[in-house]
Amino acid sequence: MRGGASNQNQFLLDDIAIYNPFHALGLFGTIDPEVVNNVELHIGGYSAEHEGRLSSVIKMFTKDGNKNEYHGLASSSLMSGKALVQGPVWDGSFIVSGRKSFSNKILNTFLNENDMPIDFYDLFVKLNYTSEKFFPNAKFSVIGFSSGDNIINNNSRIADVKWSNNALGFTWFQFTEIPLFYTIQISYSEFNGELTPNKSGIKPVKNNVKDYTGKFDLSYVFSNKDEIVFGTKINEIQTNLFLQNSIGEIKNIGPDGANANISLYLKYKMLRFDNFNLDVGSRLNLIGLSRGGTNKFFEPRLSLSYIFSDYFSFKSAFGVYIQEITTLSDEDEVITYFEPWFITPNYLSPARSTHYISGFQWKNGQNISIDVEGYYKSVTNLPGLNEKKIYITDNELVSGSSKSYGVDFLFRFDHSIFNFTTSFSHGYVTTNLNDLEYSPRYDIRNSLKTILDFNVYKGWNASLTWVYYSGVPFTLVTSYYEKLHFDNSEDKFSLLGSQIVTPLLGERNAARLPEYHRMDFSISKQFNIYDINFYLSFSIINVYDRANIFYFNRDTGERVNMLPFLPTAIIKVEL
Amino acid sequence: MIRKSIFFTLIIFSFLACEEEINYQGEFEENYALFCVINADSSKQTAMVKKKTLVIKVPKKIIMCKDAIIYLNGKNKSEQLKDTSLINNNQVTEIYYTDNFKPANGSKVEIRAEIPNGKILSSTIAVPYFTLFFFEESNLFIPDYDDPSRLFVGWSLHDGSDGLAFLTRLSINYTVNMNGVETKHILAVPVEYIIQNDNKLPVYPQATRTAFQIYRQSIIDETLNEISAGDTSKSSYTIQSANFEVFIMEQNLANYSASIESFKNSFSVKVYEPVITNIDGGLGVFGAYVKRSMKINFEPSYVRSFGYKYKKD
Structure with missing residues (x-):
C-alpha cells in the first residue's frame, strides 16, 4: 500500500498478528467475512497505539457470537464450503466458523493445466465470558484461529508452496466507573511456510515465525470528551529460515535466538471540539533486548482534522514508524513465489519510515462524497540483499532507503437504486540500495477499483467490480555468457574449468509486466422460508477471461496465470 | 440498440482478454x-x-572467439598469445597461449585483446608482491602431534601488496597398483562433507x-577412506605424502x-x-597469483591403520 512492500502492512485479528492473511491467489482472506464485526484500515499516519509496520495497519474485529440464541449457517459454492455456529454459553457466547475448499476436479473443468488449484482451510473459534456478578464491567475472550493453504501444481517445472497460520489469544477488557477502561491481552501467533522446488530450479525454502505478545492498553476519557491513552507491549518474535546453498546443504539462517522488544506509548486525543480533532502521541521502542540490543527508538505521531462545514473537511497526519521484521526476496526475480519472514539482523538498524499525509473530503450533503489524500513517505534502514557480497563473511543484507509519494482519490455516489464507488491511486516509489536507484517490484503506478451495486428486480442485487493495476517493474535479461568457475583440478585456475551459463540482466526493473485487470460480476438474493434465511448468489470471476500473471520464471519461461473465467454459485442457509 | 451494445461490449472484452506475451529480453549488445x-x-x-549470446530460455552453446589478437604487456616485455584448439571433455575449446611470459614480482601486467570486429578488451593488474613468505610450522605431520583432532597450517606474509587473498588446497598423493601397473593419483581434502540426498558432497x-x-x-580420515571407496584390496594403495598449497x-x-x-x-x-x-x-576476469607449498608427512602407523601401504616420497 502506498509504495510499501507487502511485509510493511500489519494484519491484526482481534489484535493478534497474522503473518499471511490471504488464501491462495489472494481471492479470499483467511478470515471468514461472516465472523467479522468491523474492519479498521489505517493507511499511513496512524496513531501511537499501532506499531510494528512501516506502511499500514489493518485491524479486523470479530463478532462475539449471539448471546441470546443459537444460530447456524452453512454455505457452499463451486470452490468452497463453510459452516458457522454461534450462541450463548454460560455467561457468555461463542462463535465457531470453518471453511474448506473443494476438490480441484470441479475447478479443473475451467482451469487450463497452467493454472493453479486452490486448496485451503480456515477455522475460527471465539469464546466470550461476561459476568456482572463476579466480574462487573469485564469481558473475557479466548480466540483460536488456524488456516492452511496448498498450491500444488500439475506442472512439475513450477514449485509448490504451502503455508499455515495458527493463533491463540486471551483478552480481558475492563471498564470502570471512572471513565477508564483497559485491555490486557496475551497472544501467540505462528506462521509456517514452505516452498518445494520440484523441477523448477528454484531452491527450497522453509520458514517459521513465532510471535509471543503481551500487551496492556489503558484509556481515560475526560469529561470534555478528550482521551488519554497509554499502553505497553512486550513482544518476542522468533524466525527460523531454512535455505539451501548451491551444493545442496541446508541451514537455518535464523537469525540466532528470538527478538524481544518492549514498547510503550502515550497519546492524547482532543475531541472536545465538534469541528476539530487532534491526536498526538509517541511510542518508545526498546528493540532486540534478547540479543543484547540497547537501542531505543522514538516514534512520534500527530494527526488532526478540521471540519470547515457540512461539505468540506481537512485532515493531516505525520508519523514515524519502526519495523524490525522483514521478508527476503531477490529483486532480480520477475515475480517472487514466496517471501520468507526474517528478523532484521543485529548488524542492521530496524527500518524506519516517516509519513507526511494531507487531504480533504468534500460532500454534497446528500449522496456524493469525494476524498482526496496526498502522501509522502520516506524509509531509511530498508533491509535488502547485499549485491556486493564477495566473501562469504560479508553481510547478507545491507541498508537502503526508499521514497514514495502519490495521491489517492475516493469517489462515492449513493442512489436509491445503485451505489457507485471508485478509488484511484497514482503513486511513485524509488528504492536506493547498493548505490543503485530503481523502481521496486511494488511500484504500482496506477490502481483503480470500481464497484457498482444495484437493485435489479424484486430483491435481486447485482454487483459489478472492476480492478486495474499498472504493470509492476521487472528486469529484462539482455544476454547470457559462460562464466568460468575454477574447479578443484590440479591446475587450480585452469581455463578448462566449468563454464556456467550465467544470465546478464539489464537495468534493474526498467521494464513493466502487463497490467492486471479483472471484472467480476455477481447477482444475489436473500429470502426467507419458514424462518430460515436463504441467500443465493451467482457470480462470474474474471468476466472477460483476462490472463493475469501470477508467476513467471524468466529462465524456464514457465508462466502461471491467475484464475480464468470462472462461474460459480453460492447457496447459504442460516438458522 | 441492445444488440449493438452487447456486440461492442463483446468486441472490447475479446481485446481485454488477450493474453499478453511477456517480452523479457532486453536490447542485446554484442559483447x-x-x-x-x-x-x-x-x-x-x-x-x-x-x-x-541472446537466445530464448537458456542457451545450449556459447560461441568461442577465434582469431582475436591478444597481447600480454609487462615490464619491458610484450608477448602475443597464439591461437590453438584443445579438446576437453569432447568439446573443442579455443585457447590463446604463450610459454614465454613470466612477470616479475609486483610488476604491472596489461592484457589487451582485439576482437576481429575491432572491439578491444583490456585490463591491467599488479602481480602479487611480498618480501617474505613462510609457513609457521614447516615440519607438520598427519595426525598432528600437538593436537591430533585437527591439522592447523599457518603462514606469514610480509609487506604484501594491498588486497591479497589466499586460497588453499591440501592434497593427498598416493599410488594405486593394479595388476602390476602403478598409477599416481592426487585427491584434494575438503574442509567439510555434507550429506544431501544420500550423496556425500x-x-x-x-x-x-x-x-x-x-x-x-x-x-582427513574420511578422505583417506574415500581413496579406496568400494575396493576391498586396500594394500593396492600406497599413501606417500600430503601437499599443502597456498x-x-x-x-x-x-x-x-x-x-x-x-x-x-x-x-x-x-x-x-x-x-x-x-x-x-x-x-570476464584478468588476475594473477603465486603459489607457495609445503609437504606434510603422514605418520606411518596412521596410514597403515586404513589398510594402506605407506611410502615416504
Whole structure:
C-alpha cells in the first residue's frame, strides 16, 4: 500500500498478528467475512497505539457470537464450503466458523493445466465470558484461529508452496466507573511456510515465525470528551529460515535466538471540539533486548482534522514508524513465489519510515462524497540483499532507503437504486540500495477499483467490480555468457574449468509486466422460508477471461496465470 | 440498440482478454568475455575469449572467439598469445597461449585483446608482491602431534601488496597398483562433507584473507577412506605424502574467485551469481597469483591403520 512492500502492512485479528492473511491467489482472506464485526484500515499516519509496520495497519474485529440464541449457517459454492455456529454459553457466547475448499476436479473443468488449484482451510473459534456478578464491567475472550493453504501444481517445472497460520489469544477488557477502561491481552501467533522446488530450479525454502505478545492498553476519557491513552507491549518474535546453498546443504539462517522488544506509548486525543480533532502521541521502542540490543527508538505521531462545514473537511497526519521484521526476496526475480519472514539482523538498524499525509473530503450533503489524500513517505534502514557480497563473511543484507509519494482519490455516489464507488491511486516509489536507484517490484503506478451495486428486480442485487493495476517493474535479461568457475583440478585456475551459463540482466526493473485487470460480476438474493434465511448468489470471476500473471520464471519461461473465467454459485442457509 | 451494445461490449472484452506475451529480453549488445589468470611462477600463460549470446530460455552453446589478437604487456616485455584448439571433455575449446611470459614480482601486467570486429578488451593488474613468505610450522605431520583432532597450517606474509587473498588446497598423493601397473593419483581434502540426498558432497576451502587453514582430522580420515571407496584390496594403495598449497591471489582474482565460492556456499534467496569483472570493454576476469607449498608427512602407523601401504616420497 502506498509504495510499501507487502511485509510493511500489519494484519491484526482481534489484535493478534497474522503473518499471511490471504488464501491462495489472494481471492479470499483467511478470515471468514461472516465472523467479522468491523474492519479498521489505517493507511499511513496512524496513531501511537499501532506499531510494528512501516506502511499500514489493518485491524479486523470479530463478532462475539449471539448471546441470546443459537444460530447456524452453512454455505457452499463451486470452490468452497463453510459452516458457522454461534450462541450463548454460560455467561457468555461463542462463535465457531470453518471453511474448506473443494476438490480441484470441479475447478479443473475451467482451469487450463497452467493454472493453479486452490486448496485451503480456515477455522475460527471465539469464546466470550461476561459476568456482572463476579466480574462487573469485564469481558473475557479466548480466540483460536488456524488456516492452511496448498498450491500444488500439475506442472512439475513450477514449485509448490504451502503455508499455515495458527493463533491463540486471551483478552480481558475492563471498564470502570471512572471513565477508564483497559485491555490486557496475551497472544501467540505462528506462521509456517514452505516452498518445494520440484523441477523448477528454484531452491527450497522453509520458514517459521513465532510471535509471543503481551500487551496492556489503558484509556481515560475526560469529561470534555478528550482521551488519554497509554499502553505497553512486550513482544518476542522468533524466525527460523531454512535455505539451501548451491551444493545442496541446508541451514537455518535464523537469525540466532528470538527478538524481544518492549514498547510503550502515550497519546492524547482532543475531541472536545465538534469541528476539530487532534491526536498526538509517541511510542518508545526498546528493540532486540534478547540479543543484547540497547537501542531505543522514538516514534512520534500527530494527526488532526478540521471540519470547515457540512461539505468540506481537512485532515493531516505525520508519523514515524519502526519495523524490525522483514521478508527476503531477490529483486532480480520477475515475480517472487514466496517471501520468507526474517528478523532484521543485529548488524542492521530496524527500518524506519516517516509519513507526511494531507487531504480533504468534500460532500454534497446528500449522496456524493469525494476524498482526496496526498502522501509522502520516506524509509531509511530498508533491509535488502547485499549485491556486493564477495566473501562469504560479508553481510547478507545491507541498508537502503526508499521514497514514495502519490495521491489517492475516493469517489462515492449513493442512489436509491445503485451505489457507485471508485478509488484511484497514482503513486511513485524509488528504492536506493547498493548505490543503485530503481523502481521496486511494488511500484504500482496506477490502481483503480470500481464497484457498482444495484437493485435489479424484486430483491435481486447485482454487483459489478472492476480492478486495474499498472504493470509492476521487472528486469529484462539482455544476454547470457559462460562464466568460468575454477574447479578443484590440479591446475587450480585452469581455463578448462566449468563454464556456467550465467544470465546478464539489464537495468534493474526498467521494464513493466502487463497490467492486471479483472471484472467480476455477481447477482444475489436473500429470502426467507419458514424462518430460515436463504441467500443465493451467482457470480462470474474474471468476466472477460483476462490472463493475469501470477508467476513467471524468466529462465524456464514457465508462466502461471491467475484464475480464468470462472462461474460459480453460492447457496447459504442460516438458522 | 441492445444488440449493438452487447456486440461492442463483446468486441472490447475479446481485446481485454488477450493474453499478453511477456517480452523479457532486453536490447542485446554484442559483447565478449575475456578470461586470463597469470601464474606468476611460470612462463606459460593462457587466455580465452567468449562471445555473449541472446537466445530464448537458456542457451545450449556459447560461441568461442577465434582469431582475436591478444597481447600480454609487462615490464619491458610484450608477448602475443597464439591461437590453438584443445579438446576437453569432447568439446573443442579455443585457447590463446604463450610459454614465454613470466612477470616479475609486483610488476604491472596489461592484457589487451582485439576482437576481429575491432572491439578491444583490456585490463591491467599488479602481480602479487611480498618480501617474505613462510609457513609457521614447516615440519607438520598427519595426525598432528600437538593436537591430533585437527591439522592447523599457518603462514606469514610480509609487506604484501594491498588486497591479497589466499586460497588453499591440501592434497593427498598416493599410488594405486593394479595388476602390476602403478598409477599416481592426487585427491584434494575438503574442509567439510555434507550429506544431501544420500550423496556425500565435499566442501573445499574458500578464498580468505586470514593466514591459516584448519582441517578436522575426522575429515582427513574420511578422505583417506574415500581413496579406496568400494575396493576391498586396500594394500593396492600406497599413501606417500600430503601437499599443502597456498595460492596468493591479487585482488581482482581474489574477488572473482571469492564471489563464485561465496554464491555457491551461501545460504541466500539470491537467484543469480553476481557479475564481477575487471575487463574494460567486456566481461570476464584478468588476475594473477603465486603459489607457495609445503609437504606434510603422514605418520606411518596412521596410514597403515586404513589398510594402506605407506611410502615416504
